[in-house]
Amino acid sequence: MNELKLKDLYDGFRDPKTIKALKNLVDKEAAKFPGKINVMEVCGGHTHTIMKYGLNQLMPENIDFIHGPGCPVCVMPKERIDHAYILSLQEDVILVTLGDMIKVPGSHGSLQDARSKGADVRFVYSPLDTIKIARENPNKKIIFFAIGFETTTPMTAALLEHVTKNKIENIYFHINHITVPEPMKVLLESNDCQIDAFIGPSHVSVITGSKIYKEFVTKYKKPVVVAGFEPVDVMQSILAIVKQFNENRCELEIEYSRAVSNDGNIAAQNLINKYFTKATHFRWRGLGDIPDSALRLRDEYSNMDAEIIYKNILPNEKIDDHKLCICGDIMRGVAKPNDCKVFGKACKPSSPLGSCMVSSEGACSAYYKYGNLIK
Numbered sequence: 001m002n003e004l005k006l007k008d009l010y011d012g013f014r015d016p017k018t019i020k021a022l023k024n025l026v027d028k029e030a031a032k033f034p035g036k037i038n039v040m041e042v043c044g045g046h047t048h049t050i051m052k053y054g055l056n057q058l059m060p061e062n063i064d065f066i067h068g069p070g071c072p073v074c075v076m077p078k079e080r081i082d083h084a085y086i087l088s089l090q091e092d093v094i095l096v097t098l099g100d101m102i103k104v105p106g107s108h109g110s111l112q113d114a115r116s117k118g119a120d121v122r123f124v125y126s127p128l129d130t131i132k133i134a135r136e137n138p139n140k141k142i143i144f145f146a147i148g149f150e151t152t153t154p155m156t157a158a159l160l161e162h163v164t165k166n167k168i169e170n171i172y173f174h175i176n177h178i179t180v181p182e183p184m185k186v187l188l189e190s191n192d193c194q195i196d197a198f199i200g201p202s203h204v205s206v207i208t209g210s211k212i213y214k215e216f217v218t219k220y221k222k223p224v225v226v227a228g229f230e231p232v233d234v235m236q237s238i239l240a241i242v243k244q245f246n247e248n249r250c251e252l253e254i255e256y257s258r259a260v261s262n263d264g265n266i267a268a269q270n271l272i273n274k275y276f277t278k279a280t281h282f283r284w285r286g287l288g289d290i291p292d293s294a295l296r297l298r299d300e301y302s303n304m305d306a307e308i309i310y311k312n313i314l315p316n317e318k319i320d321d322h323k324l325c326i327c328g329d330i331m332r333g334v335a336k337p338n339d340c341k342v343f344g345k346a347c348k349p350s351s352p353l354g355s356c357m358v359s360s361e362g363a364c365s366a367y368y369k370y371g372n373l374i375k
């Protein structure tokens, strides 16, 4: 598809007139509702849409967006970043990872810092690019530091499938794939929970199907609307949520029906199940230890598991964040980035103290970027 056609496709979802019309409808519905509605957008991609298009400023007084833990970089605890750092500094290792991971500070520094100490750290757009690196470096151990929610797990599974089928012997895996529903439950069960409804992550739902959110409406009685990433998608989803409150309904709706179904992508789910099983727990930055909230390689693939192979040099103790950083409260939806004392001062994208400022999906980075703070 050429660029012009892609633009045509998106234009309708960003049309100011449509957004304005939806704002008027949201205002009318919200005026009928006597209380306040806090809507958590779980996913960092939605936080960016909200801030980029100023949707938070279009909301009536009684509707507020609160930001969630849906950015794989933001929720990665320091000890796992230290794992990547330590592995990258092994003499015969090339460490491969995705996106913003390279900039997140661990307790010794970031992967970028490791690079300046001589580590060979490569950044790829797709896990499958690791194959080329392995082929070109037959005498090196290539460790793929896998991160991400249900969205990126199928790509890691596809890499595993290629590695096993083609008997590639120099690719290893450090798995940090996490799952969305478990932290959402932890947030709902916490004493200071302020969440009234959810905007469900869309990319995750394309893979898993909307069925993973059923429990939130049946057991926890919180409406969930799975939304696309365009501003019109988010406005439509807010309208659907307020309507549910006014009509005393609590339902799971799919606004993003152009890509999401109830069952999701079954082929991708099967591929994931072939290689992964649930890890007993994962320590989320800001949220603590959450049982069953991550995946690990199945035992039959432990010969490729860098965490097992290098277990003697990888620390396991919990490492706390910078004491001024309140990313944890932000990801639990009980604080906003500008509640942080060092936001935009000691902590900026050029000198981040926490990963919410590093990641392009992080709430602090979105507030900084779209709150006119970039000089």
Ligand code: SF4
Pocket: 042, 043, 044, 045, 046, 070, 071, 072, 149, 151, 152, 201, 202, 203, 204, 361
């Ligand atoms: S992978 Fe996509 S859906 Fe998941 S948190 Fe990131 S942007 Fe949101």
Ligand code: SF4
Pocket: 324, 325, 326, 327, 330, 337, 340, 341, 342, 343, 344, 347, 348, 352, 353, 354, 355, 356, 357, 358, 364
């Ligand atoms: S502004 Fe920086 S220090 Fe404060 S919460 Fe965000 S990332 Fe953490």
